[in-house]
Amino acid sequence: MAEEMRIVLRNYGKIDPLNIDEYIAAGGYGALNKARGMSPMDLIGEVKASNLRGRGGAGFNCGMKWNFACQAPADQKYVICNADEGEPGTYKDRLIMEGDPQSLLEGMAICAYAIGATQGYIYCRGEYPSVVKTLNAAIAQAKEKGVLGDFSIEVRMGAGAYVCGEETALIESIEGKRGEPRIKPPFPPVIGLWYKPTIVNNVETFANIPAIVEKGAAWYAGIGTPTYPGTKIVTLTGDVVNKTFFEVTTDTTIQEVIFGFGGGISGGKAFKAVQIGGTSGAFIPAAHLDTPIGFDAMSSIGASLGSGAVFVLDESRDIVDVTARIARFFAHESCGKCAPCREGTMRMHDLMDKINAGQGQTADIALLNKLGRVMSYSCLCGLGQAAPAPVLTAIEHFSADYDAKLA
Amino acid sequence: MNYQEILAQYADKPGGMIEAFHAIQEKLNYLPQEVIIEAARVFDKPVAQAFGVATFYSMFSTQPRGKYVIRICESAPCHVAGAAEVVAALEQELGISMGESTADGLFTLEFTECVGQCQATPVITINGAPYLDVTPARVAGIIMACK
Ligand SMILES: Cc1cc2nc3c(=O)[nH]c(=O)nc-3n(C[C@H](O)[C@H](O)[C@H](O)COP(=O)(O)O)c2cc1C
Ligand code: SF4
Numbered sequence: 001m002a003e004e005m006r007i008v009l010r011n012y013g014k015i016d017p018l019n020i021d022e023y024i025a026a027g028g029y030g031a032l033n034k035a036r037g038m039s040p041m042d043l044i045g046e047v048k049a050s051n052l053r054g055r056g057g058a059g060f061n062c063g064m065k066w067n068f069a070c071q072a073p074a075d076q077k078y079v080i081c082n083a084d085e086g087e088p089g090t091y092k093d094r095l096i097m098e099g100d101p102q103s104l105l106e107g108m109a110i111c112a113y114a115i116g117a118t119q120g121y122i123y124c125r126g127e128y129p130s131v132v133k134t135l136n137a138a139i140a141q142a143k144e145k146g147v148l149g150d151f152s153i154e155v156r157m158g159a160g161a162y163v164c165g166e167e168t169a170l171i172e173s174i175e176g177k178r179g180e181p182r183i184k185p186p187f188p189p190v191i192g193l194w195y196k197p198t199i200v201n202n203v204e205t206f207a208n209i210p211a212i213v214e215k216g217a218a219w220y221a222g223i224g225t226p227t228y229p230g231t232k233i234v235t236l237t238g239d240v241v242n243k244t245f246f247e248v249t250t251d252t253t254i255q256e257v258i259f260g261f262g263g264g265i266s267g268g269k270a271f272k273a274v275q276i277g278g279t280s281g282a283f284i285p286a287a288h289l290d291t292p293i294g295f296d297a298m299s300s301i302g303a304s305l306g307s308g309a310v311f312v313l314d315e316s317r318d319i320v321d322v323t324a325r326i327a328r329f330f331a332h333e334s335c336g337k338c339a340p341c342r343e344g345t346m347r348m349h350d351l352m353d354k355i356n357a358g359q360g361q362t363a364d365i366a367l368l369n370k371l372g373r374v375m376s377y378s379c380l381c382g383l384g385q386a387a388p389a390p391v392l393t394a395i396e397h398f399s400a401d402y403d404a405k406l407a
Numbered sequence: 408m409n410y411q412e413i414l415a416q417y418a419d420k421p422g423g424m425i426e427a428f429h430a431i432q433e434k435l436n437y438l439p440q441e442v443i444i445e446a447a448r449v450f451d452k453p454v455a456q457a458f459g460v461a462t463f464y465s466m467f468s469t470q471p472r473g474k475y476v477i478r479i480c481e482s483a484p485c486h487v488a489g490a491a492e493v494v495a496a497l498e499q500e501l502g503i504s505m506g507e508s509t510a511d512g513l514f515t516l517e518f519t520e521c522v523g524q525c526q527a528t529p530v531i532t533i534n535g536a537p538y539l540d541v542t543p544a545r546v547a548g549i550i551m552a553c554k
């Protein structure tokens with residue numbers, strides 16, 4: 001079986017997260033010093049060449065994004081770490097922040113130097129009050145040591161809204177408003193927090209940065225799958241023997257994740273389906289288990305890597321019931337700003353409940369398909385665009401489960 | 408500290424209304440109407456906007472809640488792990504339905520989506536602290552320990 005490779009979790013469980021000296025003794029803040037010896041353009045070029053792509057779900061080239069913010073003229077720029085982690089089944093960012101908070105701060109400080117920012121924010125979900133304490137303690141230690149230079153970091157707490165993980169909704173929330181997404185473009189690297197150029201990156205993305213700066217772009221680009229190099233933390237939930245987390249290279253297949261690292265299906269049952277990337281991910285049948293967990297490989301089978309959550313269902317599970325629950329999630333989390341999502345998620349939930357209660361008709365399934373397609377291209381933000389994915393893929397791959405429940 | 412003093416502490420923080428609401432809820436467990444109106448004044452925003460913020464986020468409540476707010480995760484991984492049975496056990500133990508508070512003002516039951524402790528489903532939180540691998544059999548003991 002393939003082995004774990006720990007880059008973002010390199011210090012996890014090995015150092016005391018609340019003692020910056022242990023981080024420094026493990027080589028911490030060496031990368032920031034090295035970065036400060038480079039010109040911002042060279043630094044950005046290095047990050048770009050590593051081909052590190054965002055670990056928050058959209059998979060955008062990190063160095064390219066930094067370059068936009070670097071080029072944008074402004075008197076103030078901001079670095080924001082997206083620690084909202086609301087995707088059900090996901091807790092990878094919590095692991096990083098609990099186990100090695102300084103690596104996140106160092107990654108943010110390197111970004112700040114690259115784009116010319118002096119103020120940073122970590123937007124941490126309100127469900128993680130103890131992580132907020134850890135982060136504040138880590139920031140206080142970094143300040144006392146003087147390692148961050150003129151870069152300040154403040155932690156802001158979310159308050160239980162999944163949509164605030166969307167970068168522009170997150171920015172609205174830091175500004176103290178309802179977390180409703182903005183219309184894009186303009187994108188945050190041009191117009192972001194308080195209308196200033198702003199980089200928003202995921203926790204796992206930032207935690208990769210010190211290792212890339214230290215060991216070089218070529219080293220990183222050579223790990224895993226070439227179009228989405230590096231590692232990914234996967235969190236396993238559902239009917240799997242090892243309900244735990246692993247950091248694996250991105251050429252690892254779904255099969256290896258579930259049956260190798262995950263130890264297979266629990267209770268001696270057979271595999272039925274896996275949903276990857278959290279609740280907005282597609283349901284994947286056994287036929288696609290040999291797909292690597294890289295971003296593009298997942299897209300090629302109509303799925304998405306998303307946050308790296310891996311939710312496994314065994315043969316005994318009722319996929320219609322699970323999908324109905326997921327439909328409720330989106331109806332509840334829709335922010336209501338745009339009609340296709342506000343109305344669509346509600347109708348989708350109604351239809352799924354009706355089918356799940358044994359009262360559905362064949363026409364309801366056709367209606368779900370049509371509604372889902374319309375939502376995927378007409379909703380304003382990724383929440384509404386992705387909401388139909390579990391419903392549509394469950395119908396596509398597990399139509400027998402639906403047929404069995406029709407009236 | 409009264410709520411005016413708490414709000415005043417955040418007045419100079421850009422976009423600080425949400426942080427201020429967290430601090431108020433830490434004390435009062437909910438956001439009374441007069442607090443929201445005062446927040447609008449302190450942060451120089453329309454009252455409608457302050458209510459908009461207070462009602463947008465699921466962790467904020469504009470209704471009084473119990474001293475212990477128990478939230479049950481019903482996201483898919485907790486759902487398949489048996490969250491519904493935990494809900495039933497909590498409702499039975501406390502004699503209230505989801506969304507209600509006990510008459511003695513001690514407990515409130517709420518649903519939540521994933522709280523990021525999915526390695527040990529099903530999960531509940533009590534005033535933000537997670538309880539992992541909860542079973543119906545453990546519910547009475549957990550409630551007892553609060554009292
Ligand atoms: C509904 C929705 C929720 C999201 N939630 C998160 C989240 O919890 N964490 C995150 O990093 N990105 C989340 N994203 C993606 C962000 O909008 C953004 O792409 C990301 O923070 C960029 O960072 P990255 O390039 O490092 O991935 C979400 C997007 C959408 C549409
Ligand atoms: S798609 Fe949904 S969540 Fe996104 S802006 Fe529209 S209503 Fe809000």
Ligand code: FES
Pocket residue numbers: 088089090480481482483484485520521522523524525528529530
């Ligand atoms: S799914 Fe319940 S805690 Fe994550």
